[in-house]
Amino acid sequence: MKTDGKSGIVGYGCYVPMYRIKVEEIASVWGEDPERIKKGLLVEEKAVAGDDEDTATIAVEAAKNALKRACINPDDIGAIYVGSESHPYVVKPTATIVGEALGVGNSYTAADLEFACKAGTAGIQMCLGLVSSGMIDYGLAIGADTAQGAPGDALEYTAASGGAAFVIGRKNVLAKIIATASYSSDTPDFWRRPMQHYPRHAARFTGEPAYFRHIGGAVKLLLEETNLSISDFDKVVFHMPNGKFPLRMAKMLGIEKEKLADGFVVSKVGNTYSGSSLLGLCATLDKAKPKELILLASFGSGAGSDAFAIEVTDLIEEKRDLAPTFERYLNRKIYISYAKYAKMRGKLKD
Amino acid sequence: MSHRSSVPLAWRRFEARYRLVGNRCLTCGTIYFPPKAICPKCRRKGKLEKYQLKGEGKIHTYTIIHAAPSGFEKRVPYCIAIIELDEGPKVLGEVVGDLTLLDIGARVRAVFRKIYEDGEDGIIHYGLKWELV
The missing domain is CATH 3.40.47.10 (Thiolase/Chalcone synthase)
Structure with missing residues (x-):
């Protein structure tokens, strides 16, 4: 797909929830050998969203960081796309929650996207099209999830929570x-x-x-x-x-x-x-x-x-330090037990 | 059990709840949050305009909730604090993050979080909580 050769990332930002669960903790519940799993998946621990966090809150925090690096006014944004497979509502967009929380105003187009793990990059392509054609000045593309993995399934060792946001534009691209x-x-x-x-x-x-x-x-x-x-x-x-x-x-x-x-x-x-x-x-x-x-x-x-x-x-060089880095979120962590994890992620049903 | 709240009432407060938009009296300079309908100091001489607060402050006082109101039972124990914002107003909110850092005077910043849900089929109420920094 052809681009105009000028458009790109004006600002980027990430968010990782602070809770972590180790492979050892999950493996102990299901009687598995943690060393075999760690060696097989090359995963040691995963990020877990708190019970007051979801795709919308993760998307908002990541987008705030992206806006800080973009150095633009929120109302300069003409499009918001949020890619996720864990949107909080089945019907009602996450993208408008993000727009309201950032103060984007009302003059913007928005939609939630779903394409398993690649909906966020699809959002970047959509923004790129709108920006490089001159239809909008800036677009916001977000990929965020509070990923689900069934208890006892191999996915449970990896399915994690976090997200990243990108302001796409033509001017001042990093x-x-x-x-x-x-x-x-x-x-x-x-x-x-x-x-x-x-x-x-x-x-x-x-x-x-x-x-x-x-x-x-x-x-x-x-x-x-x-x-x-x-x-x-x-x-x-x-x-x-x-x-x-x-x-x-x-x-x-x-x-x-x-x-x-x-x-x-x-x-x-x-x-x-x-x-x-x-x-x-x-x-x-x-x-x-x-x-x-x-x-x-x-x-x-x-x-x-x-x-x-x-x-x-x-x-x-000048935009990098305008918002927290990934490493800063990585080092901000609290380890939790499987029981707390099950409660936080709604795996305990009445 | 969770409580049901008015959708229009929640919607009217999004600006304040999501983004911490208060107001300021142009006559006396006082900043208010939540936003006031009139300036209580200047009364009819007051003139209020919207004011964007930065979302940073410190803990003025706090308490740990063990017996929660309906809709919040699964979050206990949690911390509710009065936050003194850098611009002056004091706001009530939940403190999140590493609670071992909890102390009077501790610095906090606003983070966007889920506050409560109107049951499994109602709307989700979002707003700001205060993360220890």
Whole structure:
């Protein structure tokens, strides 16, 4: 997909709730070997939203941070898209709660998006289209989730809470989006039917025909469109359903694993679904240097991947410290027991 | 059990509840939160305008709630405090975060949180809580 070559990220911000649960704590409930799980998933602990937090509150806190770095008035925003698979309402948008909480006014278009774990990057593409065509000056794209995993399911070790927000515009960009490409197909690897609390997944089918095929496909399309080679990228962020998948994807594409290090948020935060790759992008931008080229590729089950070639500008240096970094949220933590986790996430029913 | 509240009443207060918009009297300079209909000091000579508070302050006093009103039972024990905002007004709210830091005079900042839900099928009430920094 062609962009105008000027538009990009004007501000970014993340939010990670302060509660954490360790793999050992979950494994002790289900009689599993924590070392085997940690080695298998490359995840040590995950972030858990408090019982007074949900996708809307996470989205608002992340967006406030993005606005601080964007240095714009809230009413300059012309579009808000919130991507999530845990919107607080089935009918009633999260995006307008965000708009009201930020003081965006009333002159904006908004919608909630759902595409499993990639709805946030779909929001970035939508904002990019509106901004580069001149229809709006700034758009706000958010990926946030309080991810669900059924008690005892393998997902419970990774399904986490968190989010990230991006102000997309043409002026004062801290990172230009050079190009974006998407690869989509009807692949039922993971789903949640109406009225169901927890998703179901097709176990190993989530790998080869889903995650690897779609991210691989989107990255290939991106390289063809930009005439870049994979070695041109300095930093790489892939969706992180666990630690193993992105590392294997990197190996398949011939990317050194060191290039994933800055954005490898999964081992200490878990899989924040729509927030996952975008939190990784925030952590990468927190440490990025001007002129660096970042490859971002999300993945959403069902299935699709959005890939982006992002070039960091000189403005990163002055904007970085205007809001809390990912690391600051990472270090602000309180460990909880499985019982408290079950209460907080509504897993205890009357 | 949870209580049901008026949807229009909640909606009219979004600006104050979500964003801490109070008001200021142009005659005497006093800042009010929640916003007042008239300035109690200047009465008919007062002229009020909207005023955006920054959302930072310190704990003036606090208490720990163990016997909660309906709708809040599952949150006990939780901390309710009077926060003295940097601009002057005092507001009542819940303190969240690392409660080992809880103390009179401790610094807090406003964070957007879920306050309560009108049951499983009613609206969700959002607003500001105060996180220890």
